[in-house]
Amino acid sequence: MSRFDILIVGAGSSGAAIAARAxxxxxLSVCLVEAGPDYPDLARTPFDLxxxxxxxxxxxxxKFRYEPTEGRSVIFPRGRVVGGSSAVNTTIALRGVPEDYDEWASAGNPEWTWEKVLPAFRRLERDLDFGDDPWHGDAGPISIRRYPREELTTPQAAFLDASDRLGYPHCADANEPWGFGAGPHPMNKLGRLRISCAVGYLAPARIRPNLTIKAHSHVSRLVIDSSRCTGVEILDESGKTERIEARLVVCSAGALQTxxxxxxxxxxxxSQLEHHGIRCVxxxxxxxxxxxxxxxxxxxxxGKEGLKVDHDAPIIQTILRYTAPGSDKRNDLQIEQISFAGKPGGPPMFAIAAVLEYQYGRGELLLSSADPLAAPIVRNRFCEDERDLTRLVGCMQDTLRFAATSPLKGMTESIAFPDPARGTDTATLASLCRKLSASGYHPSGTAKMGPKEDAMAVVDQYGRCHGVDGLVVADASIMPSVPRANTNLTCIMIGEKVGEWLRTRPTQYGL
Ligand SMILES: Cc1cc2nc3c(=O)[nH]c(=O)nc-3n(C[C@H](O)[C@H](O)[C@H](O)COP(=O)(O)OP(=O)(O)OC[C@H]3O[C@@H](n4cnc5c(N)ncnc54)[C@H](O)[C@@H]3O)c2cc1C
Incomplete structure (x- = not known):
């Protein structure tokens, strides 16, 4: 049986950063355990990654799914590979607004104010456009760049022009802390290459003798003796069980698996555990x-006949961040141009996405069975909160205005969805949002951090589990609320902070 100082479950955005920093x-001997495969170099990395x-x-x-409030269950993609969801995602590299992190801090987590997370955001990036700005970094593992105008697809360039016509301000750097408006997305890619956490963090770290990366190893359970976590049990691909001991286990399996x-x-x-025959420790x-x-x-x-839509082009390149009328949550809405839609070889189509960035409502995740390989039951409960519904409907109306504004208007033969024959009045759009609004693939908050007086908090602000020694949670699960941005950079930032604490103050974690 092997024994490590730190064992990290899950080599995703947070887990990879923690492994590299710790x-x-x-x-410190560090073991990074991942259910999916590992591709140690680019030559052996499959094209989809x-x-x-x-x-x-x-x-x-x-192959997870979630159950919407109305309608049929929907796929809920999550990366299963070294690199985690950062290895399969769209590479949008956006930070939340400062108020997001200040809100986490005011919920009893003073280590997470904007002022205290900014150094980690700077440390993780190598911003190739704005690296000299005081809120950016120019030497981190994740390279970030924005597409210049000449590299935009036709629909993406048309989106920015339509935005100008609609009167939204131009925003050259969507990661400028107080910025808003339309412009190029910051993206963690170099050409076609996705700069995942496997590429940015683990490629240079894997040479270290004190780091072991153990792939194809599904952690079936944490081993807990009395109130201390002492290791994990893993199931390999052949169904063989192995136990690994560690002085500290860090759970970074993502907001669904953690x-x-x-x-x-x-x-x-x-009550839920006992329902499945699991002893509550x-x-x-x-x-x-x-x-x-x-x-x-x-x-x-x-698209109009003759419009060239390339299904091999970058799917997203631009963004509008803005605030709903009357809302006190800055940048609570996003509109994004999608370069292509429909099927390759079919009629030319593109899309424009309306996204609610500040969500009041909450969903839940339940255990479906005690089987270690069974998927959880996920209920998102989107748009059940009236404040969410009203703002997403408003955002859809703004998005329809984009489609009706030149040059996007000139490229559009007709709107395929929402069906204009059924009307686009508020009630119709509200019904569509209730039935069809889909996940932005940013689940968060399912093991939130907070002081132990908060009955819903699972871990303290350092990620230490309330009431179980030797166990830390550090990934999208610990966010008290999803930030107003795509979540990859925030998950890496969480990994940076916890990784640095482990490296520099191991005694704080009992090491
Ligand atoms: C298709 C898609 C597109 C996205 N696009 C973007 C985007 O463009 N920009 C953005 O900011 N965000 C995007 N996201 C979201 C973002 O990638 C995630 O929020 C982020 O990567 C989550 O990080 P994490 O560390 O919490 O979990 P993950 O990165 O998902 O890592 C969890 C890891 O744990 C492993 N694991 C889970 N259970 C076990 C177990 N029992 N045993 C062993 N290993 C286990 C998983 O295989 C995985 O590698 C996207 C997500 C998806 C799925």
Whole structure:
């Protein structure tokens, strides 16, 4: 049986950053355990992981689904590979607004104010356009760049021109802390190459003798003796079980798998665990609750005959960040141009997505069974909160205005969705949002951090589990609420902070 100082479950955005930072301390032995495969160099990396022009949905995915409030269940992609979801995603590299992190801090987590997270955001990036600005970094593992005008696809350039006509301001750097308006997306890609956390963090770190990367190893449960986590049990591809001991276990399996693993290991709501025959070792009712995400709905446009739509082009390049009328949550809405829609070889189509960035409503995640390989039940509960519904409907109306404004208007033969024959009045759009608004793939908050007086908090602000020693959670699960931005950079920032604490103050974690 092997024994490590730190064992990290999940080599995703947070887990990879933690492994890289913690293993910079040569006195700590670190083991990074990942259910999916590992591709140690680019020559052996499959194309779907390299190709940042589109998401990878199939070959490295967990095949999860979620249940919407109305309608049928929908796929919920999550990366299953070293690099995690950062290895399959769209490479949008956007930070939340400062108020997001200040809101986390005011919920009893003073280590997470904007002022205190900014150094980690700077440390993780190498911003190739604005690296000299005081809020940017120019030497981190994740290269970030924006497409210049001449590299935009026709629909993307048309989106920015339509935005000008509609009177939205231009924003050259969407990561400028107080910025808003339309402009190029900051993206963590170089040409077609996705700069995932496997590429940015693990490629240079994997040479270290104190870092072990163990792929094809599904953690089936955490081993907890009395109230201390002492290691994990893993299931390899042949179904063989192995136990690995560690002085500290860090759970970075993502916002869907982390709460699932905690519950299977006896940490969660007692009644739910007992329903599945699992002995409750520590009752923490917040596990699986507080699911926070970005509901979205798109306007799909049929292009005029002759419009060139390339399904191999970058799917997203531009963004509008703006605030709903009357809202006190700055930049609570996003509109994004999608370069292509429909099927390759079919009639030319593109789309424009309306996305709710500040969500009041919350969903939940439940255990479906004690089987370590079973998917969880995910209920997003999108648009059940009137404030969410009203703003997403407003955002859809603004998005329809884009489609009706030149030059996008001149490229559009007709609107395929929402069907104009059924009307686009507020009530019709509200019904569509309730039924069809879909996840932005940013689940967060399912093991939130907070002081132990907060009954829903699962971990403290350093990620240490309330009531279980030797166990830390650090990934999208610990966010008290989803930030007003795509979540990859924030997950890496969480990894940077926890990794630095492990490296520089191991005694704080009992090491
Ligand atoms: C298709 C898609 C597109 C996206 N696009 C963007 C985007 O453009 N920009 C953006 O900012 N965000 C995007 N996101 C979201 C972003 O990538 C995630 O929020 C972020 O990567 C989550 O980081 P994490 O560390 O919490 O989890 P993950 O990165 O998902 O990592 C969890 C890791 O744990 C492993 N794991 C899980 N369970 C176990 C187990 N039991 N045993 C062993 N290993 C386990 C998983 O295989 C995975 O590698 C996208 C997500 C997806 C899926």
């Amino acid at each position: 293993s910079e301390n040569p006195n 390299i190709n940042s022009h589109n998401n990878s949905y199939n070959d490295h995915d967990w 709460p699932t693993l905690l519950m299977r290991s006896g940490i969660g709501e007692r 520590r009752e923490l009712v917040g596990v699986g609750k507080n699911l926070s995400d970005h509901p979205a709905l798109s306007v799909a446009c049929r």
